Amino acid sequence: MGKALFIIDVQNDFTEGGALGVDGGAAVAAGITSYLQQHPDHYQQVFASRDWHDAVGDNGGHFATDGEPDYVTTWPVHCVAGTEGAEYHPALDTSAVTVHVRKGQGVPAYSIFEGTTDEGSTVADALEELGILDIDVVGIATDYCVRASALDALELGRHVRVLTDLVAGVAAESSEAALAELGHAGAELLTSEQSESISPE
Template sequence: MSTALFIVDVQNDFTEGGALGVTGGDAVAVAISRHLAARAGDYDLIVASRDWHDADNANGGHFAADPDFVDTWPAHCVAGTAGAEYDPGFVTDAVTHHVKKGQGEPAYSLFEGVTDDGVTVAHLLDDHGVLEVDVVGIATDYCVRASALDAIAHGRRVRIFTDLVAGVAPTSTEAALAELAHAGAVLDESGA
């Protein structure tokens, strides 16, 4: 039985000081790196996603001058900018596949991304016979939530490492974790 690790959006714009910085994001980046250093061999596939938005448009309404912080957001993770790069605390050496999502449209789930070669995450999971997925990253209440729910919808057993995620706000993070547990995800700690 193959296992994958999803590392969701550990990017400069989502960690402290970024356009949509999440408290605890830098610490999560470092903790994920520790987890990879100790446990990368446990995974047949390690997929890291990045928001990768176009600079020359509103990305399908995702960017707004007066964002509501629900469906619209300030500009963030614009392709080729420092904000779109991985947080420096996240060591990517063990990552087997990098996917970019949100290229010209809103995208929350890692499943909405593709590799530079155009391969979808669903195709990667099928090709590697992945039945179980561990999920970590930023933000618990948005992209981590969406990625984990899509993994469940694609028939995978999902475990969320609660010590390797950071959310936008405590209330929405708790609600997201409760929703994920109700959907069948296991909430656990990595031990990293």
């Protein structure tokens, strides 16, 4: 039975100063790095996703190119493929990452399961091939891509834990609602410190 960490969208555009920066994003990047350094053998696989949007067009209506974004389904231009904004935040050490995932190429995409690995497979297929049953989720943003990724993992029958001190959201109210929804759906909510002493069943 394998265990994986999902690092969701810890990118420059989603951290302070970025096109869609959230408060606490840089701290999450540094916190994930510290956590992995302290527990180098805790996970069999480490997946990291990035938004990787096309440079032209509105990416299936995801970018508000003809008006103001509503910050619900339309957004300012962000994480365009090949730009600095799409790169991992410099405080995130990706040396432990074993599976890189790109998502949102020409279409809206929130969940890591909507992306493809560098090898060209889906995340669901990669989990099957690697024998991953237990998944811890960290990253940005709690109320959007973290939420969607964790819900999809639960839907696929995985045991999911969200490390609540290693996520950051767009807004406090929607982030709290997202965590409550995930808990109701069956995810465990705990801190990274708690995760060290609580193993999945």
